[in-house]
Amino acid sequence: MDSLITxxxxxxxxxxxxxxRIPHDVQLNELWxxxxxxxxxxxINIPLIDQAMNKFWFNLTKExxxxxxxxxxxxxxxxxxxxxxxxxxxxxxxxxxxxxxxxSVIEGAFSTKRRTKExxxxxxxxxxxxxxxxxNNYHALLYILDHLDEPLDEDIILSIYRILxxxxxxxxxxxxxxxxxxxxxxxxxxxxxxxxxxxHNQVQDLxxxxxxxxNSNDNYHxxxxxxxxxxxxxxxxxxxxxxxRTARAISxxxxxxxxxxxxxxxSISSVINEEKNRYYDAIENTEIxxxxxxxxxxxxxxxxxxxISKIKxxxxxxxxxxxxxxxxxxxxxxxxxxxxxxxxxxxTIDKNFITIEKxxxxxxxxxxxxxxxLLELEIMGFFxxxxxxxxxxxxxxxxxxxxxxxxxxxxx
Numbered sequence: 001m002d003s004l005i006t007x008x009x010x011x012x013x014x015x016x017x018x019x020x021r022i023p024h025d026v027q028l029n030e031l032w033x034x035x036x037x038x039x040x041x042x043x044i045n046i047p048l049i050d051q052a053m054n055k056f057w058f059n060l061t062k063e064x065x066x067x068x069x070x071x072x073x074x075x076x077x078x079x080x081x082x083x084x085x086x087x088x089x090x091x092x093x094x095x096x097x098x099x100x101x102x103x104s105v106i107e108g109a110f111s112t113k114r115r116t117k118e119x120x121x122x123x124x125x126x127x128x129x130x131x132x133x134x135x136n137n138y139h140a141l142l143y144i145l146d147h148l149d150e151p152l153d154e155d156i157i158l159s160i161y162r163i164l165x166x167x168x169x170x171x172x173x174x175x176x177x178x179x180x181x182x183x184x185x186x187x188x189x190x191x192x193x194x195x196x197x198x199x200h201n202q203v204q205d206l207x208x209x210x211x212x213x214x215n216s217n218d219n220y221h222x223x224x225x226x227x228x229x230x231x232x233x234x235x236x237x238x239x240x241x242x243x244x245r246t247a248r249a250i251s252x253x254x255x256x257x258x259x260x261x262x263x264x265x266x267s268i269s270s271v272i273n274e275e276k277n278r279y280y281d282a283i284e285n286t287e288i289x290x291x292x293x294x295x296x297x298x299x300x301x302x303x304x305x306x307x308i309s310k311i312k313x314x315x316x317x318x319x320x321x322x323x324x325x326x327x328x329x330x331x332x333x334x335x336x337x338x339x340x341x342x343x344x345x346x347x348t349i350d351k352n353f354i355t356i357e358k359x360x361x362x363x364x365x366x367x368x369x370x371x372x373x374l375l376e377l378e379i380m381g382f383f384x385x386x387x388x389x390x391x392x393x394x395x396x397x398x399x400x401x402x403x404x405x406x407x408x409x410x411x412x
Contacts, residue, residue: 005034012061012294014285036290043292047216048209048232050291051198056232058224058293067301068221074308075262087322091265091315098267100138103248106273109133133168137245140164144253145264152214152253154207160249165242173240178203183237195287197237206236214254222258223304226251227297231286248272266311271303279303316399320347327403331410333380338363339373343382346396353395381405 004026008018015032022031043057050056101116109130116134118124126132140163150156158177179200187194198206210232220228230251237243248269255263272279282299286292321344328335335343342359346352354362360370374394377383381402383394397405 004031005038009035009038010062012059012063012298014289014295039292039294040290046213046228046293048213048228049206050235052291054291056228056286056291056293058228058297061294061298064224064294064298064301067298067305068223070305071223071260071301071308074312075260087319087326090322091319094318095264095266095311096138096141098270099141099252100134102267102269102273103245104130104134104137106269106276106279107133107242107244129168132166133164136164136166136168137249140245140249141252144249144256148253148257152211152250152257154211156253157207157211157246157250160253161239161242161246164245164249165239169241175240178207178238179240181240183240185237194284197235203236203238207238210236222255222260223301224297225258226255226260227300228293229254230300231283231293231296234283235287265315266307268304268307271307271310275303317348320399323399323403327406327411331406333406333410335377336373338365339377342373343377347399353393355391355393357391359394381409 004022008021008031013021015028018031019028022028039059040057043059046056046058048056097117097120098113100120101111101113105111111130111134115131116138119126119131119135120138126135140160143160143163147156181200183197183200184193185195185197186192210229213232214225214229218225230247233247233250234243239246252263252268278299282296285295289295324343324347342354342362346354354374356367356370356374359374360367363370365373374383375385378385378394381397383396386393386395
């Protein structure tokens with residue numbers, strides 16, 4: 001059983017995922033109780049209480065630590081830190097549109113990314129409740145960017161909520177501040193209540209505790225703290241509607257305020273929207289398994305890593321040509337039409353290598369001319385040469401690596 005416990009603890013599986021993974025001679029409850037004893041003995045308490053007046057807690061698992069390391073490394077990459085001002089504005093604008101759209105769709109809005117972009121860029125009037133919700137989300141994000149120098153306090157949170165829900169709430173859900181009645185989360189699959197939020201009489205005290213936690217000096221990594229803020233806000237469910245959108249907005253604001261400014265460049269909600277079941281499972285697991293927030297932190301930090309991977313891929317395709325062009329204009333490098341065409345080609349495709357023979361056929365030139373072109377591009381840092389069998393292949397470098405190389409060697 002010891003090896004089973006070690007394995008399941010490293011993977012940090014919830015009880016419901018253990019039943020069909022254990023041998024027939026192992027008692028599920030016995031295994032689970034031992035797992036919980038180990039997890040609690042290694043846990044870190046969070047100064048926020050659940051409805052049973054117990055503190056939430058989490059474990060800093062290997063997976064969470066690895067995710068944090070990847071996020072920290074991405075935050076320091078020149079790809080995000082050194083983009084030209086005009087390109088940065090364009091990237092951030094696209095990210096805000098993406099976030100506004102996806103955060104709204106998670107909550108049931110119906111529209112398209114194309115329509116969202118058109119509404120925002122052409123300042124069109126929304127034509128239905130879904131479009132109002134999306135535009136509200138966009139304006140809430142702009143509000144956040146304009147108020148990053150202010151503390152994330154109750155006034156800011158209420159302002160964000162009011163922007164998010166403007167002209168979208170049913171009359172019975174409109175309140176002066178927090179909800180005034182009980183709320184339940186209904187599971188459509190099981191046709192039963194999956195979560196009962198704290199009493200409305202407790203909301204003010206719980207929100208006070210959350211706001212104190214947000215603004216306290218502690219040793220939590222900003223990403224972990226943002227995860228806690230996000231979850232606990234949803235747990236309190238302080239409003240009748242708009243809790244998810246507000247939770248995502250305030251955790252986004254917290255990250256930007258605490259050393260994670262590169263989050264302006266991508267949408268977290270785009271990945272959540274693609275995997276909503278995993279998102280809601282992570283919330284539910286924390287609620288039903290002893291207020292262990294590890295499940296949510298594990299999911300959310302992994303989701304951020306997937307978001308970073310997605311934006312890097314999209315950044316290369318959507319903005320790579322412009323970034324290369326801007327960098328070349330500041331350098332002493334002059335590419336001929338063939339070389340520029342092949343560079344732009346590799347920016348927009350997933351394939352990353354070419355042979356001299358294929359280059360020759362592509363541009364209908366001599367072998368020697370093709371070889372010279374590619375060797376020049378290798379010297380400039382666009383490709384690296386490698387041998388595959390008896391042939392040389394030219395592997396297209398990472399976009400970030402190319403930019404760094406040009407700036408280091410060809411810009412005075």
